[in-house]
Amino acid sequence: MLAVGLLVSGCSSGGAGPQTAAPSGGGTPGFAAPVVTPLESLPAAVPTALSPYYGQVLAWQPCDEGYECTTFRVPLDYAHPADGDLTLAAVRAPAVPSGSAAPSTAPSGSAGRLPPPRLGSLLLNPGGPGGSAVEYVEGAARTYDAGVRARYDLVGLDPRGVGRSSPVTCLSGERMDAYTAVDISPDDPVEVDALVAAAKEFAEGCRQRAGARLGHLSTVEAARDLDVLRALLGDERLNYVGKSYGTFLGATYAGLFPGRTGRMVLDGAMDPSLDSLAGNRTQAGGFETAWTAFAQDCATHEDCPLGRTGQQAGERLTALFAAIDANPLPTADGTRRLSEAQATTGVIQAMYADFLWPQLRTALADARAGDGTGLLKLSDAYYGREADGSYPNLMFANMAVNCLDLPAPFTGPDDAARAVPEFERTSPRFGRDMAWMALTCTYWPVPATGAPHTVRAAGATPIVVVGTTRDPATPYSWARSLAGQLESGRLLTYDGDGHTAYGRHDACLDGAVNRYLLAGEAPENGTRCGN
Structure with missing residues (x-):
């Protein structure tokens, strides 16, 4: 029984404008389309009741080979922080200078080349929902572009209820x-x-x-957890690469905290305007x-x-x-x-x-x-x-x-x-x-807390939305819709097969994403790569 739905060629640049969001409801005869409203952003100031969470100090400890692990607390219920905590787990692959970015060994006073500045943390999420970002970083960090690894700490946070973060279980x-x-x-x-x-x-x-816990595992709550971790990492903005469901989590963060959204890549995008x-x-x-x-x-x-x-x-x-x-x-x-x-x-x-x-x-x-x-x-x-x-x-x-x-x-x-x-x-x-x-x-024993919505993220920096034309799990139409909803969305298309595209060795697409992550140069909306 399946779980409920929702898992090197040339480059061209097109001049297509933003796409409008697809209508929700699905057009299934006999079923009414839901009302779709915009996701509203949260106040910029951290509420006083949440200050203890934002004021924690992360204690990183060596774990596995070359990685560092930590845990921190978040409220079970953000509306009632005094009702208890959840403990979340994160892993970090510290930035490693590449050959071209290594510190100069020239004598003092010489014109030795200095390494490029670090860009902070880059949070990664592999999707699901339910995929472990901790395991993903431990398994994939070393496959990321050397330039990206040289300038970012790659960080994986298991969302609440997932992996090592107060996980839920249901059956033997x-x-x-x-x-x-x-x-x-x-x-x-x-x-x-x-x-x-x-x-x-x-x-x-x-x-x-x-x-x-079963009533507090929503994507909105997980996005708020991301903001706590962003603050504890000392980053003013959240830099992020999310795949599959990770795009929904990232888009939700951008909608809630547009002013704190940094360089964000949403690969294999989901469409939040669709009902189930x-x-x-x-x-x-x-x-x-x-x-x-x-x-x-x-x-x-x-x-x-x-x-x-x-x-x-x-x-x-x-x-x-x-x-x-x-x-x-x-x-x-x-x-x-x-x-x-x-x-x-x-x-x-x-x-x-x-x-x-x-x-x-x-x-x-x-x-x-x-x-x-x-x-x-x-x-x-x-x-x-x-x-x-x-x-x-x-x-x-x-x-x-x-x-x-x-x-x-x-x-x-x-x-x-x-x-x-x-x-x-x-x-x-x-x-x-x-x-x-x-x-x-x-x-399900607890009622849904979410509903179909659009995400505008007004004021956010450019957000790169990647869609694969023959993606099975996140159809290409979803990427077009999400890119059109986002005020700063940039649609980057991969013409090919399989689920998600970044990191699959297409020089055009990987190059476009890496330039954005490293230099802040977002691809032109409508850029196409692949076959």
Whole structure:
């Protein structure tokens, strides 16, 4: 069962003006469009009640190789700071001079070259919601551009409820195995009841284990936590690179604190003006676009198990899913069989990055031959399942944040069934699954605190919004919409496949982002890179 939706070529510059925000509501027949209001900024002055949090002193300690770790406190509820704290964890990769930026060794008084000045901290967030920024920095910091690493401390903060920051948990590993296998395209009332029961079990597990935290894991609260950390780091402005959900977190920060927003890159942008229904439906369309690109590429390889046309590929995938639905496939695990839901999840996982496409071709060929091992491996990777059967808190936090940020789209399974035809028109391959998937928040034990909104961030410095044309998880239309909402938005397009673009070795796009981060030179709105 999927978690609720929402995971080197030339450069040209276009003269397109800002794009207007896409209408919310999604156009699904029988469902009313929500009222979309602008996100209002917070007062510039720090409230007196929050002064103790902004006045903390970070105690950095060595951790792992070359990194420094710390923790700090934030209020559980910013409206009532006296009601208790949460402890958040952060990691820092200190700036390391590159060869060209190394301090001069020339004798005193000579014309030795001085290193360029440090630019402060650059906070990184890999997305999710639920992705650990601490783990991301520890794994990716050394892959960042040498110039960026020389002038910034790279900092990862696990958002509240995530990773090492007062994490939420909901189910045991055994129950998560069962949850991931539940049919998300029910064919009869019995399967509908099983899907509803799984959603209720997940929600109840979160309620029992998370307690009061469950009502205070919203993106607005996480953005306010970012501002506390910005102050504790000694930075006047927040410099930030966010990917996927990290773009929503970053845009929220910019909307709340436009005067404290520094150099901000939002890669694989989400559209805050969409409600949950429209978000899930358009995301289904993104995966359909990615599937079409995969099928076209697959047809060029001799080992493609899906035929030589898009129609053949779609028909064979549909037939495979139906066969697995009727008879789950054995796997090398021995005790676990591949369900239709896990097969679907496996295919979706491979849409996130085109380097996974060869693995998917092999997994699909094996599944057609009766072996579900490859697709189950991809499905397990989506959920982060470990070899010992344990799961990280990624999907628990994902659900908790999403169900707080937007009201549930459905009141029950009848609504989900009514939405299926429109979802299937958007995505013949994945629409049905993603319509039923949107049922999850219906049973959430705490009410949503957020709503669809636009983000203007009036007065903020240029904000670079990166969109990939065939991004499966954050469709390109979302980047166009967000860039158009932001008063200072600059749309930077990557014409290519996969989820997010910065750091994937496209010289044009990486160069544009790095120039912005290092020199403050934002790309012209409408710049295009890639194929």
